[in-house]
Amino acid sequence: MFNLITQKDGNVKNDVLSGITVALALVPEAVAFAFVAGVEPMVGLYAAFMMGLITSAIGGRPGMISGATGATAVVMVALVAQHGIQYLFAAVVLCGILQILAGVFRLGKFIRLVPYPVMLGFVNGLAIVIFLAQLGQFKLIDNLGQHVWMQGEMLYLMLGLVALTMAIIYILPKITTAVPASLVAIVSVTLIVHGMDLEARTVIDFVKDMLPVDQKASATLAGELPTFSIPMVPMTLETLYIVLPTAVILCLVGLIESLLTLSLIDDMTNTRGSGNKECIGQGVANSVNGFFGGMGGCAMIGQSMININSGGRGRLSGITAAIVLLGFILFAAPLIEMIPLAALVGVMFVVVIGTFEWASFRIVRGINKEDAFVLFLVTAVTVAADLAIAVVVGVIVSALVFAWKHATHIAAKTHMDKDGWKVYELDGPLFFGSVLHFKDLFNPEQDPEDVVIDFKDSRIWDSSGVDALDGLADKYEEAGKKLHIRHISSECRGLLRKAEKFVEINVNEDPRYRIATDQFDNAV
Template sequence: MFDLITSKDSNVKNDVLSGITVALALVPEAVAFAFVAGVEPMIGLYAAFMMGLITSAIGGRPGMISGATGAMAVVMVALVAQHGVQYLFAAVILAGLLQIMCGIFKLGKFIRLVPYPVMLGFVNGLAIVIFLAQLGQFKVTNAAGELQWMEGTLLYWMLGLVALTMAIIYLLPKLTKAVPASLVAIITVTLLVHGLDLEARTVIDFVRDLLPADQRDSATLAGELPSFAIPMVPFTWETFMIILPTSVILCLVGLIESLLTLSLIDEMTDTRGRGNKECVGQGVANTVNGFFGGMGGCAMIGQSMININSGGRGRLSGITAAVVLLGFILFAAPLIEMIPLAALVGVMFVVVIATFEWASFRIIRGVNKEDAFVLFLVTGVTVIADLAIAVVVGVIVSALVFAWKHARHIEAKSHVDNDGWKVYELDGPLFFGSVSHFKDLFDIANDPQDVVIDFKESRIWDSSGIDALDTLADKYEEQGKKLHIRHISDECRSLLRKADKFVEINVVEDPRYRVATDKLA
């Protein structure tokens, strides 16, 4: 990753200035995702304010920014279209409560089990998604009301201003790191556009393009404080069953994206966030959203990268971003409406370059083919489908790869002892993946009358291993040979149906471990 981080430590000045920068970048994202979900722009802006404020105050990862996100918005579309926005608020409340339960039961720790290739795929996939999302800013509405690509002078100015924004962000830190380069770039490009009256689209132009034709002239980002209201839905079992599927998916998508972003920031800042606390923070924030007219959300990797790269490290950075965003909504909407889209696109392009794990190209040449496959798979599924699906697919494939790799890790050294008994000394795990290879280790037909199977350096992991040992005992018994099984645990012995009579007990040397099986669950 490009090292754009200005500081490893938190301080008030950096947190405040980076928070202001993030607030400016939050607006078009929140508005766009509100339209994706099929709700009014203000509902997305309220979500960005409440999610950012609450998760920054009580969440488990200082410096991480939360708000309305595309991953959550696409889940909401069907519910809003079929039942209306009030059902969405109820679903967000339930999703928040489920997230709080995940935190209370300490499920956040399992994010640490996500394999490294899956993390790389997640990071690269989200970088590509952020990049593709910015391309929509290069489209304008034509006379027929349809979106088309920019042309002519408008396109040239857009490209030039994006390049200028990126140049300021890269070059300014070489001169001074007193202020975030992204904030300076946004202010400079805004002053340049309006001072020279350049032909450039602004934030309010973007909002107008998303509205119906009869509402465009009155478009504004000005609003009021969000107010408390209980969702206007029937409090019945039928309502619960309507919102439950959406709530569960919102809960899972929100936690997966938030906890993976937490892990990414941990890596970038050499610190460690608290996953379970973040689950509770996300849950409280979504629950409050539902009662105050917000669409809910989760961690935003793009805005989090802006914050980290601008020097934001403490909780104050996220709180500042949320409060400044609310200030714009209440008192200074015209100021944020006049920001050129090119400045925000330039900032996000820098985020894309900084987020993408360019070192993965070198890693691919050095790692095994299986890890490279998982990396590309997760990246592709993230871009094509959905982050949560991508991570689940990546973890499952990684688990299967792990099982396949370890399937041949069980080996046996054999020798004949002084009594003429053949001894098989096993080494490696016996489980569903290694059962087939386990059976090939023995020469039943040619073995002597007495055979020893020694598990001193091996373990039986699951019921498949137990069944394999039972089957092997059957085969030796059919040949009229006596089997001696040594160094297995009491639990293994209790699960054996046929081979248990061949087990030789050694109270001192026999190991103690458990077997994954439903019989003892």
């Protein structure tokens, strides 16, 4: 049904070892995001397992890792707090259905509309977000229940272990690439900490910090297989009104983050994933989550980078990560609980360094100031708000900048032909942004009796342009002048009201293109 190995340089060994590395890094992230959403740790771990398994098997991007994410967890908080976790499961099911429909109707292609500066800002902002998230591991909970920064020997030990982890990841590939450096680093630091009985914080310490005092003693990551259950909510319109807003936002946030991550991995691996297939994969995974007690999610940029950097290229890498994570939950929870947080933080710091587009500082010097503004704006909004919001803001600002820059690109060369007619040879697009400049090009009062407007090197892109041409034709008619309009498409002629009678039809020379208007189903 699908190829487990989809990249010519991918192989079973690399995918399996990379998958194990990713599984180790998934645990604290899934637990942390579960607490962000206001649900139990196991709900986040189940989500990481199901999202990873299903999207790796049927999604559109081999090598990309999905699971519970912070971007989706933040959206869930209000719904869980106000109505309970069963309503969350219903919202996740509905989110999955909407994502499947997005794939069926081939909406994934619209990721192409994201400009390059927005992509750079997204990547840089994401790297900063991942870095800031790791700083939370340097905090403790004091006797008053407040988070305070580590100090003294504990801080020095944490920094030393993080540095050791990063050093192993950087140095080992120069010696051998037989095993993923991240996996070796995690195992090595774990053995050092427990072999030397060092007082380093572990994954189970992190889980205990998240729990109330009366639950700390029994804290564990051990669990059982998720079971099927229809969300226990009333099947009424009122329930739909409650879950629909959250479902829609989850759908949009998940698809935007997943499709941008897909594009990023495409660039890194020189391959091409399927955005529409990924929409369907994410949708199926989220729907299954809702029926099996998971919080859902989307693509995880950090874990995806760990997978790619560790050599994972095929679907087997993501499937391995999911199955190994389930194995940890069912049989090996104590082994995961003893992993030092410093080792996982070190791995994520390496991901941050590799994810951040350091070349963007050089690029800024060479590109125009508008693109530089968009780049820094998207980075700032990503850090301050949300990845999806940042991308939407970036696309809107880029579109406005594009419209503003092209608004002044319309011009006209004029000359008198042999019959004494004045010819305006237009150059540039005629659309809503350039309408005012277009009108300023003409002088109906002073022009001769016959005037030609030639669109051979120009195009009318929207209804605003059509309306401007109608208005100009009206002015020449009021001035008693004869207007001749050449080289516009048949669609434009069909939309003109006052200027249609001035169009000179030449089937062989007139262009064929559509304009942006609801009157044509195929408008582009």
